[in-house]
Amino acid sequence: MALKDSGRDPRDHPSRSVFVLLLLACLTVITLDARGGDNSPLDPVRSIAGNIVGPVEAATATAVRPFSDIGSYLRTTRGLRNDVAKLQSENSQLRSTVETAPLDRARLNELDGLTRTAKDTGYSLVAARVVAMGPMQSFSRTVTIDAGTSSGVRADMTVLNNDGLVGRVIRATRTTSTVLLIVDPDSVVGGRLGSNLEIGVISGQSLTQKRDDLNLELVDNSVVPERGDVVATWGSDNGVPYVAGIPIGRVASVVSNPSQTEKRAVITPFVDFTALDVVGVVVPNGTHGDRVVIKADGGIK
Amino acid sequence: MTAIRAFFLAALVMAAVILQVAVFRYVSIDGVVPNLALLVVVVAAFARGPQFAALLGFGAGLLLDVAPPADHIAGRWALALVIVGYLAGRVRQDARSSTLVALMTVAACSFVGTSIYAITGLVLQDDALPAGQMLQVIGTSVLWDVVITPLALPLLMVVFLRLRPPQVAA
Numbered sequence: 001m002a003l004k005d006s007g008r009d010p011r012d013h014p015s016r017s018v019f020v021l022l023l024l025a026c027l028t029v030i031t032l033d034a035r036g037g038d039n040s041p042l043d044p045v046r047s048i049a050g051n052i053v054g055p056v057e058a059a060t061a062t063a064v065r066p067f068s069d070i071g072s073y074l075r076t077t078r079g080l081r082n083d084v085a086k087l088q089s090e091n092s093q094l095r096s097t098v099e100t101a102p103l104d105r106a107r108l109n110e111l112d113g114l115t116r117t118a119k120d121t122g123y124s125l126v127a128a129r130v131v132a133m134g135p136m137q138s139f140s141r142t143v144t145i146d147a148g149t150s151s152g153v154r155a156d157m158t159v160l161n162n163d164g165l166v167g168r169v170i171r172a173t174r175t176t177s178t179v180l181l182i183v184d185p186d187s188v189v190g191g192r193l194g195s196n197l198e199i200g201v202i203s204g205q206s207l208t209q210k211r212d213d214l215n216l217e218l219v220d221n222s223v224v225p226e227r228g229d230v231v232a233t234w235g236s237d238n239g240v241p242y243v244a245g246i247p248i249g250r251v252a253s254v255v256s257n258p259s260q261t262e263k264r265a266v267i268t269p270f271v272d273f274t275a276l277d278v279v280g281v282v283v284p285n286g287t288h289g290d291r292v293v294i295k296a297d298g299g300i301k
Numbered sequence: 302m303t304a305i306r307a308f309f310l311a312a313l314v315m316a317a318v319i320l321q322v323a324v325f326r327y328v329s330i331d332g333v334v335p336n337l338a339l340l341v342v343v344v345a346a347f348a349r350g351p352q353f354a355a356l357l358g359f360g361a362g363l364l365l366d367v368a369p370p371a372d373h374i375a376g377r378w379a380l381a382l383v384i385v386g387y388l389a390g391r392v393r394q395d396a397r398s399s400t401l402v403a404l405m406t407v408a409a410c411s412f413v414g415t416s417i418y419a420i421t422g423l424v425l426q427d428d429a430l431p432a433g434q435m436l437q438v439i440g441t442s443v444l445w446d447v448v449i450t451p452l453a454l455p456l457l458m459v460v461f462l463r464l465r466p467p468q469v470a471a
Contacts, residue, residue, distance in 0.1 A: 018352050022359045022383045029363070029376030034425055042367065042375045049367040053319065057369065060323040067327075132322035134370045136332030137415050137442045138378070139435065140428040142370035144322070170372060178370045185428050186372075211331060211434055274332050 047173060054176030058146040061131035090162055090278045123243060124287055125160075125280035125294040126151050131176065133276070136211070141184040141204065143167075143276060148175040151289035156241040158233075158282040164270035165189070165233055165248045166279050168241040177281075182248065183212050183273050190234035191216060191248055191267075198223045199234055202248060202267060212274070214249060214267040225251045225265040243282050306464050313460065314361045317341045318368055333441040335449040336411060338365050338378075342386045343410045344454055347397055348461035351390025358382030374427045381417040385410045404450055411446040415439045 033042045128147035134140055147153045149172050159166040159179050167181040182189055187204040200218040216231065229251045235244020249269035256263065280294070287293055317337035325334035338361045346354030362379030365371060389396070389410050396403045416439060422429045430438070 019355050019383070019387045022355050023380065025359065026362070026376045026380035026383055029366075029379060030374055030421070030425070031376075033375040034427075040375075045375070046367045046369075049364070050369045053315070053364075053368040056315070056319055057323045060319055064324050064327070132319075132370055133326035133329070133332070133334075134372070135321055135325075135334045135336065135442075136329070136438050137334075137336055137418065138365075138371060138373055138428070139419065139422055139430050139438065140371070140373050141332070142372045144370040171369070173369070176369060178372060180372060184372075185430055205430070211430070211438075274326075274329060 046171065050171065050173035050176060050178070054144060054148070054173050057132040057144055058176060061129070061146070123239070123282050124285050126153060126283050126287070126289065126291055127278060127280055127294060128153075128291075129278055130276045133274075139185065141181040141187075141273065142170075143179050143181065144176050145179055145279060145281070146176055147281060147291055148172050148177050150174050151291035152283050152287035152293070153177050153281050153289075158239065158241060158243045158246065159279050160246050160282065161271060161276065161279045163247075163272070165242070165246040166271055166273075166276065169281065179279070181273055183214065183269065189242055189248065190236065191231045192234045193218075193223075193225055193251075194230035194232065195226055196223065198225075200231075202231065212269065212272075213252065214269055216251070216265040216267050218263050218265075221263060224256075224263055225254055227251050227253065231267055239282065303466070306466070309464055310357065311360070314338065314341060314357070314364060317361070318364050322368075322370065330441050330445070333438055333445060335445040336414070336442055337449075337453070338362070339382060339385060339411060339414050340407065340446060340449065340453050341457060342382050343389045343407055344457040345461055346386050346389035347393045347403065347406075347454075348458055349390075349465065350393060351387045354386030354390045355383045356386075358384075358386030373422070374425055377418050377421045377425075377427075380421060381414045384417055385414040388413065403454065404447055407450045407454075408443050408447050411443045412439060415442050 029042070033040045036042065126147050128145040128151075130143045131146045132144040134142040145153075145159070153169055153172050155169050155172055155177075157169045159168060165182055167179045167184070167187065169177050170180045171178040180187055182202070182204060184204045189202045190199065191202040192199050198218050198220055200216050203215050203217070205215055216225065218225065231248045231251065233242045233244055233246045233248060236242055247270055249267040252266045252268040254263065254265045283293065317340070321334055321337045325337070328334070342354055342358040342361055345357045359379050359382070362377075362382035363375070365378040365382075366373070366375040389406055392402075392406055396406045419429075419435050419439065421427075429435075
């Protein structure tokens with residue numbers, strides 16, 4: 001066997017007890033964190049780690065950004081060809097996102113006839129850049145952005161970019177925050193079909209092999225989603241965690257299972273989640289911070 | 302001296318974690334990046350044995366678990382890397398004798414480590430993907446780790462041998 005004589009190495013003997021101790025320590029940490037739920041005893045540790053590692057991630061991302069254009073030639077993700085042009089244009093486009101939001105709304109209104117209250121119109125954005133991406137090996141889809149509580153970013157705020165809904169803030173430290181992408185298996189977003197206003201639940205657990213696809217489950221079982229139909233956020237109370245009317249994606253296919261009464265559809269999101277760069281965090285109007293706030297009227301504060 | 306060594310080890314682990322999330326995302330294959338923290342633990346096992354590697358694995362795993370943008374139940378990567386460090390340390394005599402065995406050990410460790418992480422996710426119902434997608438991710442990550450090994454292994458080996466306390470003979 002490959003284990004030849006290593007088992008007889010005298011230095012390996014104390015390692016067994018250390019190994020068992022470490023295993024027990026891991027299980028303790030897992031239990032503490034899993035049992036803790038929303039008030040996990042690990043949260044202070046996360047916050048400390050975020051305050052130390054976050055700024056280093058942001059600095060590293062700034063340092064490698066000039067090289068990232070070279071990297072994008074090597075990247076094997078979708079939307080590769082448009083990437084360089086997209087990166088350059090995104091910043092300026094984002095500034096106009098709020099200006100075009102009423103236009104997008106009008107377009108959506110045509111599509112879905114959604115009526116919005118005056119309260120829904122107009123929100124402010126804090127622009128931020130993605131500085132770190134959680135590895136796919138962790139099976140969760142999260143990114144770090146370089147805006148935190150000092151810029152007015154708090155947990156449960158909507159994050160979007162030029163293309164559509166990106167996710168929501170789940171944790172914020174002083175200078176960075178963690179964003180849960182809508183393709184994460186744990187993510188759940190309330191959505192509304194464009195053509196018939198039917199509401200449903202969009203989750204990150206994809207039904208297909210494509211990891212970036214979303215899964216839509218309609219509340220009304222009798223409705224069959226149409227291919228190509230646009231899905232936008234339904235919106236929650238006071239826009240927490242998602243504001244209404246942000247485009248999410250398009251219906252790619254409908255999965256009909258005779259044994260199940262529910263209808264499921266596969267949604268292709270508008271956002272390319274492996275090539276995220278500039279994003280906007282929806283903040284309440286009148287937010288003050290150390291960062292530029294793009295106001296609903298297109299002005300910059 | 303011990304404090305300085307510990308500081309350098311902590312810096313090395315932190316650098317691996319940060320490179321993994323902030324730099325390698327630009328060359329990710331559908332989001333999968335080389336697992337540098339795992340590689341550091343495996344090379345530590347080759348250089349210093351199972352006890353040291355399991356300890357380092359615990360630290361590196363815990364950092365992966367709590368450093369942003371991680372959002373899974375903490376301790377899952379720690380568990381995976383403790384086991385990986387211990388296993389890699391047990392076969393270190395063979396791994397040091399030939400490059401091919403070292404590469405195969407890295408591949409096996411990458412597979413075992415990511416699989417343990419995936420299984421804990423299934424058990425705890427935390428971030429579980431369908432099995433087919435999980436296998437796809439695990440396969441890609443094994444490939445990445447093997448590709449990056451010829452570059453990282455000699456470098457890390459030198460670092461770990463330098464950081465060895467003088468009283469322990471090889």
